[in-house]
Amino acid sequence: MSTRIPLPYSPKVLKYFRNPKNMGAMKNPSVVSTAGSPACGDMIRLYLRINNVNGVDVIEDITFESYGCAANIAAASILTELVKGRTLKDAWNVTWRQISDALGGLPAIKYHCSILAVGALKRAIRAYYKDRIKPEWLPKELSVEEKQTMEEEAILEKIYGIRASSDDQGK
Numbered sequence: 001m002s003t004r005i006p007l008p009y010s011p012k013v014l015k016y017f018r019n020p021k022n023m024g025a026m027k028n029p030s031v032v033s034t035a036g037s038p039a040c041g042d043m044i045r046l047y048l049r050i051n052n053v054n055g056v057d058v059i060e061d062i063t064f065e066s067y068g069c070a071a072n073i074a075a076a077s078i079l080t081e082l083v084k085g086r087t088l089k090d091a092w093n094v095t096w097r098q099i100s101d102a103l104g105g106l107p108a109i110k111y112h113c114s115i116l117a118v119g120a121l122k123r124a125i126r127a128y129y130k131d132r133i134k135p136e137w138l139p140k141e142l143s144v145e146e147k148q149t150m151e152e153e154a155i156l157e158k159i160y161g162i163r164a165s166s167d168d169q170g171k
């Protein structure tokens with residue numbers, strides 16, 4: 001008999017875990033970003049297609065791949081729904097707490113799953129502007145999610161001796 005206690009996931013987390021939206025790689029994305037480490041399975045990769053509409057950069061499409069837990073999949077999935085069709089500026093302002101709230105609240109031990117998702121999104125946005133003129137709303141300082149994602153990756157690297165993925169690319 002298993003002695004493991006099931007995590008108190010909300011019905012919404014379970015719904016998105018069982019039936020994730022926007023999952024899978026994208027052909028010809030404008031930008032790809034990864035957060036986490038494949039070494040331990042906690043990883044999210046985002047693919048964004050971005051279009052400039054009347055001088056404003058808009059997320060025309062976004063998909064994800066996840067190699068993580070149920071909360072990781074649910075967080076990435078609902079993130080893609082929340083930012084699809086929105087401007088990059090709006091998407092930049094999405095926080096890990098909003099993702100958790102949108103899922104009906106993640107258990108505290110699973111907060112980092114939504115932090116990874118938002119960390120990947122912010123990386124994608126930075127990668128997109130890497131060789132472009134940076135908009136005034138894009139801060140130089142790292143956000144909470146970016147800092148925590150980097151800290152987590154550093155720990156994973158120490159434990160597993162494998163560098164976290166840093167293949168973020170924009171075009």
Ligand code: FES
Pocket residue numbers: 042043068069070071072110112113116
């Ligand atoms: Fe690490 Fe969910 S992504 S436990």
